Amino acid sequence: MSTKKWFGLALVVLALLALPLVLTSVGTAWVRITNLAILFVFLALGLNIVVGMAGLLDLGYIAFFAVGAYVYALLASPHFGLHLPFWIILPLGALFAGMAGAILGAPTLRLRGDYLAIVTLGFGEIVRIFMNNLSQPFNITNGPKGITLIDGLNVAGMNFTATHTLFGIPFTGPAKYYYVLLILLTLVIVVNLRLQKSRIGRAWVAIREDELAAKAAGINTRNMKLLAFAMGASFGGTAGGMFAAMQGFVSPESFILHESILVLAMVVLGGMGNVWGVLAGAMLLSFVPEFLRYTVEPVQQMLFGKLLVDPEVLRMLIFGGALVLTMRFRPAGLWPESRHKLEMNEEK
Amino acid sequence: MSGEVLLEARNIGKRFGGVQALKDVSLTIRAREIYGLIGPNGAGKTTFFNVMTGLYPRDGGEVLFGGVPLELGTPYLVAQAGIARTFQNIRLFGNMTAIENVMVGRHVRTHVGVFGAILRTPGQRAEEAAIRRRADELLHYVGISHRANDLARNLSYGDQRRLEIARALATEPQLLALDEPAAGMNATETVALRKLIEGLRADGLTVLLIEHDVKLVMGLCDRVAVLDYGEKIAEDVPGVVQKDPKVIEAYLGAGGD
Ligand SMILES: Nc1ncnc2c1ncn2[C@@H]1O[C@H](COP(=O)(O)OP(=O)(O)O)[C@@H](O)[C@H]1O
Ligand SMILES: [Mg+2]
Numbered sequence: 001m002s003t004k005k006w007f008g009l010a011l012v013v014l015a016l017l018a019l020p021l022v023l024t025s026v027g028t029a030w031v032r033i034t035n036l037a038i039l040f041v042f043l044a045l046g047l048n049i050v051v052g053m054a055g056l057l058d059l060g061y062i063a064f065f066a067v068g069a070y071v072y073a074l075l076a077s078p079h080f081g082l083h084l085p086f087w088i089i090l091p092l093g094a095l096f097a098g099m100a101g102a103i104l105g106a107p108t109l110r111l112r113g114d115y116l117a118i119v120t121l122g123f124g125e126i127v128r129i130f131m132n133n134l135s136q137p138f139n140i141t142n143g144p145k146g147i148t149l150i151d152g153l154n155v156a157g158m159n160f161t162a163t164h165t166l167f168g169i170p171f172t173g174p175a176k177y178y179y180v181l182l183i184l185l186t187l188v189i190v191v192n193l194r195l196q197k198s199r200i201g202r203a204w205v206a207i208r209e210d211e212l213a214a215k216a217a218g219i220n221t222r223n224m225k226l227l228a229f230a231m232g233a234s235f236g237g238t239a240g241g242m243f244a245a246m247q248g249f250v251s252p253e254s255f256i257l258h259e260s261i262l263v264l265a266m267v268v269l270g271g272m273g274n275v276w277g278v279l280a281g282a283m284l285l286s287f288v289p290e291f292l293r294y295t296v297e298p299v300q301q302m303l304f305g306k307l308l309v310d311p312e313v314l315r316m317l318i319f320g321g322a323l324v325l326t327m328r329f330r331p332a333g334l335w336p337e338s339r340h341k342l343e344m345n346e347e348k
Numbered sequence: 349m350s351g352e353v354l355l356e357a358r359n360i361g362k363r364f365g366g367v368q369a370l371k372d373v374s375l376t377i378r379a380r381e382i383y384g385l386i387g388p389n390g391a392g393k394t395t396f397f398n399v400m401t402g403l404y405p406r407d408g409g410e411v412l413f414g415g416v417p418l419e420l421g422t423p424y425l426v427a428q429a430g431i432a433r434t435f436q437n438i439r440l441f442g443n444m445t446a447i448e449n450v451m452v453g454r455h456v457r458t459h460v461g462v463f464g465a466i467l468r469t470p471g472q473r474a475e476e477a478a479i480r481r482r483a484d485e486l487l488h489y490v491g492i493s494h495r496a497n498d499l500a501r502n503l504s505y506g507d508q509r510r511l512e513i514a515r516a517l518a519t520e521p522q523l524l525a526l527d528e529p530a531a532g533m534n535a536t537e538t539v540a541l542r543k544l545i546e547g548l549r550a551d552g553l554t555v556l557l558i559e560h561d562v563k564l565v566m567g568l569c570d571r572v573a574v575l576d577y578g579e580k581i582a583e584d585v586p587g588v589v590q591k592d593p594k595v596i597e598a599y600l601g602a603g604g605d
Contacts, residue, residue: 191466198465198472199451199458199479202444206452209441216401216435218427218456218519227462337443 016182020175031174035246037286038181039239044266044282045188045275046235051264052273052337053201054228055208057117059260060104060124064233066131066255067100068093068240070141073250076151079142086153090241097237098230100127105229109222112211124260131252146251153180153245160245177246184242188235192275195231204228205273269326271333280335289319351379353415354554355400355431355523360409362392362399362578369395371578372409377523382545382555384569384586386562388598391575393558394436397527401433402426413523427456432521434512436528436558442501446492446511449500450483453518486514490544506537513544524548525556530564542568566590574598 023030043065050058071093075084104123108116135143152173153160160176195201203224206214215221244250262285270281296311296318326334355377362370369392377383385393398404400411402423411418419425432453441449458479464472487493490510495503500511509529516524526545530538538561545555545568559565565572566586573583576598582589589595 194466194468195462198476199455199460200462200465202448202452203455205444205448206441206455209443210439212403213435213439213441214452215423216403216427216433216439217453217515218424218432219452220424231462 017179020172020178024172024175028172028174031172031178033287033290035174035177035181037283038178038185039243039246040263040266040286041279041282042181042185042188042239042242043236043263044270044278045192046232046239047263048192048232048267048273048275048278049195049204049235050228050232051267052278053196053208054204054225056105056108056225056228057113057120058229058232059117059121059257059264060127061120061232061236061263062255062257062260063104063124063127064097064101064236065240065243065259066127066252067097067233068237069244069250069254070131070147070240071096071237072241072244073147073150074140076245077147078149079147083151086151086155086241086245090238093241094234094237097240098234101229101231101233101236102226104233105226109225121257121260124255124257128252128255131255141252144252146249146253148249150244150248150250152248153177155180174246177242181242184238188238189275189279196273196275200224200227265323269323269333271336273337274333274335277333277335277337281333284334288322289315292318351381353377354379354413355556356412357396357400358409358412360396360399360411361407362395362404363407364395368578370399370406373575373578373580374409375573375580375583377554377556379522379554380549380552381570382549382557382568384565384572385556385558385575386560386565386572387575391598392578393575394527395578396575397433397525397558400426401431401525424456427519427521430520430522431525432516432519432523433525434509434516434527434529436531438505438508438512440500440508440511440515442499444500445497446500446503446507447480447483447487447496449511450486450514450518451479453515454479454482456519483514483518486517487511489517490514491540505532506534509533509541510544517548521553523554523556525558527558528560529557530559530561538564 019034020031023034043061046064047058047061050056050061072089074080075082075089075092076086104120108119111119131141132144134141141147153176160173203214203219206217206219207221207224211221243254266282266285267278268281269285270279271277292315293311296314297307300307300309353376357373357375360370360373373392373396385396387393395404399406399420402418402420402425405421411420413429413431416429418429418431441452444452458475460469460472460475484493484496487496490513492503492507492510492514495507500508503511513524513526513529530541533541542564545557548555557565557569569586571584572586572589574581574589574592574595581594581598582592584592
């Protein structure tokens with residue numbers, strides 16, 4: 001890399017490091033919103049492996065987020081009286097979610113497209129319903145009430161729920177989570193990029209492009225698809241664990257179909273298969289609604305002197321309209337995979 | 349040309365509903381020969397490829413490759429055993445570049461897994477470089493290296509056929525099975541294809557060729573089998589097959605296809 005590039009990178013890193021301090025001064029809520037957005041980027045990049053690279057339309061992805069969240073919740077809360085450290089539970093959550101991914105993927109191996117979507121949608125719901133009902137005969141998940149008082153992260157004796165002051169700068173709980181999430185996000189981006197440019201990533205894309213030809217070219221499509229499901233799911237599980245730690249509370253209603261669709265929308269809007277596109281898509285879909293939440297009302301007040309349309313309705317209308325327009329004019333997503341872009345330029 | 353037997357198909361049968369696409373087809377391909385498989389449209393040639401490469405389940409019979417029964421039904425094992433193929437209706441990975449298509453063909457001969465890829469181990473980097481180098485060589489070999497970074501779907505018809513051959517060669521086959529490779533090619537392209545196939549044989553490969561262009565088959569093949577309504581009606585050197593009344597009948601009966 002040239003010095004200029006290094007300099008640019010250093011600036012970006014500095015900005016990212018300073019971000020929570022700036023946001024805290026605006027309002028701690030924005031740090032939380034940012035954290036949730038990063039979590040969604042994480043989820044979207046996990047789903048990108050399954051949908052974007054391997055071309056397997058998965059509508060139940062949030063189930064793996066749920067698995068990770070519950071693994072964390074059960075092993076670090078008064079519910080079972082277990083309080084294992086996060087560096088054991090987070091990987092364990094990823095492992096369990098990955099196994100769930102492979103188990104749920106196995107019966108779908110012969111399905112494609114719409115059929116696969118329907119079955120995965122069903123699986124997603126089944127997992128949620130399990131969480132809802134596994135309170136009898138043994139109380140495992142505590143049913144719809146969910147699990148409370150989940151331990152926050154605790155790194156080297158530093159409890160993440162309290163505010164710490166370092167060099168005279170106060171670091172709130174959410175700000176600290178932000179830094180952990182940033183590290184995890186960097187990891188997931190690197191993993192995505194490296195997989196994409198590897199023998200495994202190429203096999204996934206080949207399956208997406210033409211499964212029969214991929215088979216004939218010597219790819220064990222069964223194993224590769226299971227691997228895609230498991231890899232994607234383990235990212236979902238990691239995100240779920242962080243979610244449980246940050247919120248301190250999990251319940252089945254956080255893992256509804258709507259969330260699966262939202263993550264899928266992030267992948268599709270950004271540009272399936274392109275890591276940076278997916279990242280941008282997830283950021284947009286996380287922040288724009290929040291931004292609208294804080295602006296729709298004041299803007300109406302300013303323009304008309306009163307509230308004409310319910311902010312929640314208008315917010316969703318603007319949001320939905322923007323999605324429809326994007327898909328109409330940029331069907332491959334805002335930042336499509338470069339291979340698609342190549343082709344579109346050629347057609348012009 | 350009497351090398352040892354490379355592939356032996358025994359009594360292969362395949363039925364699609366009411367259509368008996370293959371009926372007790374047996375044939376023997378020797379190492380380093382160019383073996384032609386001809387017959388009127390719908391005779392079952394492509395079906396034979398699909399069964400032999402494990403893409404379709406068969407109703408009966410078996411295929412021995414180098415004396416070992418092939419695990420039919422698991423195409424990647426067939427590829428691993430050393431059989432590669434192309435498709436009559438070209439099947440490339442359209443949104444991948446030409447070189448990536450060939451690199452996919454290296455999959456079956458390479459090993460690095462997920463963790464190697466994520467950690468970028470020295471072994472992974474060396475293997476990746478070797479994959480790219482080999483793919484590059486193969487694009488040169490089939491004569492389309494100037495299109496290496498173009499999307500497969502944007503290549504011309506003839507170049508796509510070549511790319512499919514390069515991808516097949518990337519799996520390091522002993523037997524290369526080509527399904528109507530000259531279909532849709534012009535005269536110049538066909539001549540180039542013929543040279544390519546002869547070159548492959550010179551390099552030690554065995555070629556199984558389905559072809560409609562009778563002139564190409566007769567000029568190129570060491571031996572030819574003729575399928576008609578799923579049955580093998582002749583198998584011999586081209587000169588003999590050409591004069592076989594049953595073969596003439598089959599072709600005339602099918603409207604001089
Ligand atoms: N997937 C399939 N499903 C149903 N029938 C098929 C299928 N593939 C081939 N057939 C039928 O099998 C017969 C042989 O076809 P095929 O092997 O493609 O012939 P060829 O390649 O010699 O022209 C034809 O009657 C064809 O309609
Ligand atoms: Mg055919």
